[in-house]
Amino acid sequence: xxxxxxxxxxxxxxxxxxxxxxxxxxxxxxxxxxxxxxxxxxxxxxxxxxxxxxxxxxxxxxxxxxxxxxxxxxxxxxxxxxxxxxx
Numbered sequence: 001x002x003x004x005x006x007x008x009x010x011x012x013x014x015x016x017x018x019x020x021x022x023x024x025x026x027x028x029x030x031x032x033x034x035x036x037x038x039x040x041x042x043x044x045x046x047x048x049x050x051x052x053x054x055x056x057x058x059x060x061x062x063x064x065x066x067x068x069x070x071x072x073x074x075x076x077x078x079x080x081x082x083x084x085x086x087x
Contacts, residue, residue, distance in 0.1 A: 023054075 027050070034043040055076055062072045 027047075030047070034047075037043070055073070058076055059069075059072050062075065063069075
């Protein structure tokens with residue numbers, strides 16, 4: 001079988017879209033469970049860890065050869081603030 005870059009790209013693209021949906025669904029599920037249990041410090045630590053990993057993933061996607069890490073994280077912070085004002 002011959003490698004088809006376009007086909008592989010499209011498959012991975014669909015997988016990534018599915019992963020994003022699963023992540024959003026799992027976050028909503030976790031939030032509902034935590035609220036039902038009564039939120040405590042352990043829950044805060046868990047969602048803080050999730051946020052950290054999501055930011056790391058976003059940062060990896062934003063890095064370019066001529067950017068600085070601090071600039072990327074500052075931009076992420078600005079974008080989060082912008083998105084939150086539209087929620």
